[in-house]
Amino acid sequence: MRANSKGAAPSIAAFQTKVCGWMDAVFGEDGATDPKERALRFLEEAIELAQAIGVKRQDVERVCDYVCSRPAGEPVQEVGGVMITLAALCQKSDIDLQHAALSEFERVDTALLRNHIRSNQLNKRAAGLVAS
Structure with missing residues (x-):
């Protein structure tokens, strides 16, 4: 998904829509709709990112134990937290x-x-x- 004709990058909403169309093309409309499956894929990618930056398995396990010992949060708020922390990580990692x-x-x-x-x-x- 390249910048639009005015040279501007697509909005987050446009990117999300484009990714959903891609998922339907790859997995079929029924193959990528389970939120738990999408969450597991997100977790996999998050761990791969952490690993690429030098986070060790023991650190991942410690964080997992901490998170799972607490009550579940609200999905919309947690997405906001993901976006904020990802933006901060990218900023501090020059990405x-x-x-x-x-x-x-x-x-x-x-x-x-x-x-x-x-x-x-x-x-x-x-x-x-x-x-x-």
Whole structure:
């Protein structure tokens, strides 16, 4: 999803809509609608980001234990927290959040990677790593 004709980047809402269309194309309309499955994929990506920055497994486990020992929050508020902390992490890590999101979308929005992602998802489902 490139910048629009005026050179401006798409809004968050436009990006979200584009990603949803991509998900439907990759997984089918029924294949990507389970919020728990999407949350597990988000968790996987968040852990991969933390790992890429140098966070160790023990730290992830400690945070997981802490979070799971507390009452569940409200999804909308937690999304806000995710966005704020991701923006702060990107700022302090010299990562342009918008550029990273748009360039990753362009990378995965190819026939070859769509097929690869679809295959990975089936393997994860068979291994019990996603909702079935």
